[in-house]
Amino acid sequence: MTRSIKTLALVFVLLSFATAAEAQLAPADAGAFMGSWTLNLDSPQGAFEQSLMLKDEGGKVVAEMSNQMQPEVQKVTDVTKNGNDLVLKFAGNFQGNPFDAVVTLVPDGTDKCKVTFDINSGMFTMNGTGTKK
Numbered sequence: 001m002t003r004s005i006k007t008l009a010l011v012f013v014l015l016s017f018a019t020a021a022e023a024q025l026a027p028a029d030a031g032a033f034m035g036s037w038t039l040n041l042d043s044p045q046g047a048f049e050q051s052l053m054l055k056d057e058g059g060k061v062v063a064e065m066s067n068q069m070q071p072e073v074q075k076v077t078d079v080t081k082n083g084n085d086l087v088l089k090f091a092g093n094f095q096g097n098p099f100d101a102v103v104t105l106v107p108d109g110t111d112k113c114k115v116t117f118d119i120n121s122g123m124f125t126m127n128g129t130g131t132k133k
Contacts, residue, residue, distance in 0.1 A: 025079045027056040032132075033086045033105060034061070039115050041128035048126060050117075052103075054079070054086075063088050065103075070094060076103075086113075105130055 027034055039050040053064045063076035065088075078089040088103040099119050106114040111132035118125050 024077075025061040025081060026059065027061055029081060030054060030061045030079070030086060032107070032110065033113075036133040037105075037113075037130045038133060039103075039117075039128060039130045041115060041117055041126040043126045048128075052130070 034054050034056070037052040037054070039052055041048040041050060048067070050065060050067045055062055055064070060077070061079040063079055065074045065076060066072065074090060074092055076088045076090040080087050080089075082104075084107050086105040088101075088105075090101055092099050092101055100121070102116075102118045104116045104118070106116075108114050108129070113130040115128045115130045116125065117127075
């Protein structure tokens with residue numbers, strides 16, 4: 001019984017390391033996504049502009065996001081690829097309300113992308129376009 005518990009614990013530890021490694025995308029793998037972007041999103045309240053910077057931090061891709069409503073920078077370290085798409089995941093807080101977000105960038109030409117900004121697994125979604133600065 002003790003051996004089974006130790007084996008299960010080891011498997012859990014190894015899986016958690018594998019998951020963490022997946023979330024750390026190398027800058028070379030992000031390719032043309034690296035750099036500064038302006039994301040123009042459509043929301044029920046009207047147009048919404050988001051600034052996005054994808055940069056190399058210690059050999060890993062890190063995103064920094066901000067906008068006029070929330071000017072403090074949201075740092076995103078969970079940056080992965082799904083095929084050709086770049087996926088950013090983070091937990092945020094807007095006016096005291098915590099949320100989980102997934103931002104997906106789908107290439108659409110050299111310096112453009114389609115954007116989906118999903119909050120709380122579909123509770124609120126904004127779509128739009130991104131343009132590299």
